[in-house]
Amino acid sequence: DQQVKQNSPSLSVQEGRISILNCDYTNSMFDYFLWYKKYPAEGPTFLISISSIKDKNEDGRFTVFLNKSAKHLSLHIVPSQPGDSAVYFCAASAMEYGNKLVFGAGTILRVKS
Amino acid sequence: GAGVSQSPSNKVTEKGKDVELRCDPISGHTALYWYRQSLGQGLEFLIYFQGNSAPDKSGLPSDRFSAERTGGSVSTLTIQRTQQEDSAVYLCASSRSGFDGYTFGSGTRLTVV
Numbered sequence: 001d002q003q004v005k006q007n008s009p010s011l012s013v014q015e016g017r018i019s020i021l022n023c024d025y026t027n028s029m030f031d032y033f034l035w036y037k038k039y040p041a042e043g044p045t046f047l048i049s050i051s052s053i054k055d056k057n058e059d060g061r062f063t064v065f066l067n068k069s070a071k072h073l074s075l076h077i078v079p080s081q082p083g084d085s086a087v088y089f090c091a092a093s094a095m096e097y098g099n100k101l102v103f104g105a106g107t108i109l110r111v112k113s
Numbered sequence: 114g115a116g117v118s119q120s121p122s123n124k125v126t127e128k129g130k131d132v133e134l135r136c137d138p139i140s141g142h143t144a145l146y147w148y149r150q151s152l153g154q155g156l157e158f159l160i161y162f163q164g165n166s167a168p169d170k171s172g173l174p175s176d177r178f179s180a181e182r183t184g185g186s187v188s189t190l191t192i193q194r195t196q197q198e199d200s201a202v203y204l205c206a207s208s209r210s211g212f213d214g215y216t217f218g219s220g221t222r223l224t225v226v
């Protein structure tokens with residue numbers, strides 16, 4: 001039972017345009033959400049996070065939006081750059097899980113120059 | 114070291130053999146996590162160590178899997194009598210505090226033939 005779902009395995013975007021990566025979750029107890037970025041042969045690196053008390057968090061070109069009623073979050077990258085090409089993982093946590101993160105399967109983003 | 118170090122980076126083993134995977138966390142990080150990523154899947158939680166507390170082993174898929182953390186630093190994940198379904202990338206992460214501080218290693222790609 002996948003509690004965190006990234007339904008798009010891949011996404012291709014032109015350089016300079018907006019990239020939108022989506023994530024859906026099923027557990028209403030999740031209260032903290034994170035995005036990680038992973039390059040080939042490297043471990044995932046933290047990108048941006050959002051608490052369930054907020055609906056938006058922005059950090060430079062990266063913005064995460066949270067829609068609790070829809071159990072949906074999205075990561076916006078604007079403008080997209082070729083160096084953003086990577087696998088993006090959505091992750092969620094809940095008090096009942098302690099410090100464990102539940103990850104989605106990832107979305108491969110390709111930014112074309 | 115500056116990052117989380119995992120060894121070996123690649124391991125091919127015959128079905129039925131035991132394997133040991135090693136993780137050197139960042140110095141001073143009290144929390145250590147093991148995850149694995151099977152093909153097309155998200156990161157699956159395996160085990161979590163926090164300081165001197167008893168580890169959270171709730172994610173270990175079978176009793177063939179075990180892990181220890183010696184002296185609050187290096188951790189070893191052992192898989193006994195490996196099966197083909199154990200083939201995955203095994204990722205270790207350490208954290209000083211909270212989720213933002215998760216630093217992943219580059220992983221060990223395990224292939225059971």
